[in-house]
Amino acid sequence: MEAxxxxxxxxxxxxxxxxxxxxxxxxxxSKEAKRVWVNRRSPVYTEDHRRKWxxxxxxxxxxxxxxxxxxxPPSELVNKERDxxxxxxxxxxxxx
Numbered sequence: 001m002e003a004x005x006x007x008x009x010x011x012x013x014x015x016x017x018x019x020x021x022x023x024x025x026x027x028x029x030s031k032e033a034k035r036v037w038v039n040r041r042s043p044v045y046t047e048d049h050r051r052k053w054x055x056x057x058x059x060x061x062x063x064x065x066x067x068x069x070x071x072x073p074p075s076e077l078v079n080k081e082r083d084x085x086x087x088x089x090x091x092x093x094x095x096x
Contacts, residue, residue, distance in 0.1 A: 003036045012037055012056040015064040021071045025063035030072070033057040038069070046070065 002009060018024045023033075030036070035058040043051040052070040059065065 023059040026061040
C-alpha cells in the first residue's frame with residue numbers, strides 16, 4: 001500500500017500546505033482523495049510531547065496537498081453510540 005511506503009512517492013513533490021484539513025483548491029475532504037501518503041519517517045513533536053506527521057493527499061480535482069495529522073478533524077465514528085447490550089456481570093449467587 002502506497003500510504004505507508006518509507007520513501008515519498010514522486011507525486012508528493014508538488015504538494016502545497018493546506019491551511020484547513022481539506023483540498024485548498026476545491027475544499028474536498030481527505031476521504032475523497034485519490035491517493036494518500038503519510039510521512040511516518042519524520043514525525044514532529046509538539047509542546048505536549050505528542051507526535052504529528054505530514055499527510056499528503058492527491059485530490060480528485062488534481063490538487064496535491066498536505067496537512068499535519070494533528071489538524072485532522074475528529075472522526076464522526078468516535079462519538080457514535082454503540083449498540084451493544086449492557087455487560088453481564090458475574091454473580092456467583094444468581095443460581096442459588
